Amino acid sequence: xxxxxxxxxxxxxSVRNLCNRFGGHAVHEGLDLDVYRGEILGVVGGxxxxxxxxxxxxxxxxxxxxxxxxVFGEERGVFPPQGGSQxxxxxxxxxxxxxxxxxxxxxENIALPLIEHTGLPRPEAEHLAGLKLALAGLPKKAGSLYPxxxxxxxxxxxxxxxxxxxxxxxxxxxxxxxxxxxxxxxxFDQLLVTLRNALGLTVFMVTHDLDTLYAACxxxxxxxxxxxxxxxxxxxxxxxxxxxxREYFHGPRGRAALQDAGS
Amino acid sequence: xxxxxxxxAAPIDFSELGALDTAGAALLIRLIxxxxxxxxxxxxxxxxxxxxxxxxxxxxxxAAPEAPAAPAPHRLAxxxxxxxxxxxxxxxxxxxxxxxxxxxxxxxxxxxxRPKRWRLTSLVTHIHQTGLDAVPIVSLLTFLVGAVVAxxxxxxxxxxxxxIYTVDLVAYSFLREFGVLLTAILLAGRTASAFTAxxxxxxxxxxxxxxxxxxxxxMEMLVLPxxxxxxxxxxxxxxxxxxxxxxxxxVVSVVSLDISLLRFIDIAREIPLRHFLVGLSKAPFxxxxxxxxxxxxxxxxxxxxxxxxxxxxxxxxxxxxxxxxLDAVAALFFMEVGW
Numbered sequence: 001x002x003x004x005x006x007x008x009x010x011x012x013x014s015v016r017n018l019c020n021r022f023g024g025h026a027v028h029e030g031l032d033l034d035v036y037r038g039e040i041l042g043v044v045g046g047x048x049x050x051x052x053x054x055x056x057x058x059x060x061x062x063x064x065x066x067x068x069x070x071v072f073g074e075e076r077g078v079f080p081p082q083g084g085s086q087x088x089x090x091x092x093x094x095x096x097x098x099x100x101x102x103x104x105x106x107x108e109n110i111a112l113p114l115i116e117h118t119g120l121p122r123p124e125a126e127h128l129a130g131l132k133l134a135l136a137g138l139p140k141k142a143g144s145l146y147p148x149x150x151x152x153x154x155x156x157x158x159x160x161x162x163x164x165x166x167x168x169x170x171x172x173x174x175x176x177x178x179x180x181x182x183x184x185x186x187x188f189d190q191l192l193v194t195l196r197n198a199l200g201l202t203v204f205m206v207t208h209d210l211d212t213l214y215a216a217c218x219x220x221x222x223x224x225x226x227x228x229x230x231x232x233x234x235x236x237x238x239x240x241x242x243x244x245x246r247e248y249f250h251g252p253r254g255r256a257a258l259q260d261a262g263s
Numbered sequence: 264x265x266x267x268x269x270x271x272a273a274p275i276d277f278s279e280l281g282a283l284d285t286a287g288a289a290l291l292i293r294l295i296x297x298x299x300x301x302x303x304x305x306x307x308x309x310x311x312x313x314x315x316x317x318x319x320x321x322x323x324x325x326a327a328p329e330a331p332a333a334p335a336p337h338r339l340a341x342x343x344x345x346x347x348x349x350x351x352x353x354x355x356x357x358x359x360x361x362x363x364x365x366x367x368x369x370x371x372x373x374x375x376x377r378p379k380r381w382r383l384t385s386l387v388t389h390i391h392q393t394g395l396d397a398v399p400i401v402s403l404l405t406f407l408v409g410a411v412v413a414x415x416x417x418x419x420x421x422x423x424x425x426x427i428y429t430v431d432l433v434a435y436s437f438l439r440e441f442g443v444l445l446t447a448i449l450l451a452g453r454t455a456s457a458f459t460a461x462x463x464x465x466x467x468x469x470x471x472x473x474x475x476x477x478x479x480x481x482m483e484m485l486v487l488p489x490x491x492x493x494x495x496x497x498x499x500x501x502x503x504x505x506x507x508x509x510x511x512x513x514v515v516s517v518v519s520l521d522i523s524l525l526r527f528i529d530i531a532r533e534i535p536l537r538h539f540l541v542g543l544s545k546a547p548f549x550x551x552x553x554x555x556x557x558x559x560x561x562x563x564x565x566x567x568x569x570x571x572x573x574x575x576x577x578x579x580x581x582x583x584x585x586x587x588x589l590d591a592v593a594a595l596f597f598m599e600v601g602w
Binding site (some may be wrong): 089 | 473475477
């Protein structure tokens, strides 16, 4: 595991003073967060603390009410990209429910960004897509199925394959293991670490899954009270003196996950 | 207060309690009060540990603070507020539609000079779905309406001994108005709703976000092929509708009005071409509006399947309204111009 980022580690995502408001209700107020190159960052927080909103702001799907977001030092604009920004090509996103295009087969789903962004001819793009599919741990025959014909776990894997299609530098995952059985979730964690080590990915992962935090994440950021309460290695975060953090990491589930990770 | 205390002191005997579910627990707690429940000793007669836990859990749920009561309705002010809200909403919807039209045209003009970005597969699919698949229903309906108009004309005109003018009635009405209007209304019901449902369910499923996150423009990928598809199919279907309406009128004329087919065709051929052009010229405008209203309503969907349904209804209502309104304005315009 890569741990402890000194001053030398390169910051790939930098969020400063982020504010997000829905009507009169503020979700983020002066939120700061740094994500370093090559790490897997787990973002946790209670329901409604704006984890997904944070992810959507960084990905560019939501215009923040205030503050600044830089990805690779480039100011994050909101879609559509102005002036030929290539940020979308360098970011892969896995949405909570997969968000596969329901009118396309799995292979076509994965090939779409390849065809659109690189101008590869269709057969080659589909060949590459088949490779990504295998990499994400899906059998070849799943490629010709439509998303509606897949099981929940297969949808997640197919969506991961699509997120990886363009070999992004940063991977955004929104609750990737939610709804997976424990075996599938553990395999997913393993896959994530393998990919990160092999491809040098930076991973920004919103999760509720304590096992994933222990098994895969280098650092954990806790969202609470409209800010990032703490963002550090798991041991440091778990030792933070905050009622929610204590409840989260030292509740019955937290202890069980810790024991699993330790054994 | 003192009475309450004294009551609280009296022990409660649960031994006669046969069965207990959450509804029963709620009734019981309403009877004895949450305060007293909390003071219930674990040793209360007849109360098992499980039941006590259930009672306490239900009691906690009941003790949760009530949501603040909705303010008392004020009839007149509420009606006024609703009217105002409706007006501002209609106005902002109109602005949104105009914005959307501008965006669609801007996207069209950026894509047009770049053949690499033309989405022919998607375009052909939409031409198939909105055009070819609609041929049977459009031709059948316009045939029937053509026949009805002919009957109507025959009934009224026979009184003046001018039955032969039935041919003109059918031909003029279908070339100028009914051909394009019926087609547009049918497609507003059939295609606008389909566009809204397709794009709306994509939105619910976060597919639109996935497109944007991949740096792909939903306007270019989803709206343009639908809009261009309908721009191609609606005029073609209009032509078909005109023919089909004329055939309907011809069948009635031949069968029940003793006008021979040749005579029918002779009279129809004398009608100036401009009436056909007047009718056909409206088709692209209708197509543009129907497609964009359908797509825009799809983009407006938020969150749930219920919203997809609501916006589908709204897109059909709006597009039929706009089509008829525009047709009425066009009729006035063409009459004033003398075409």
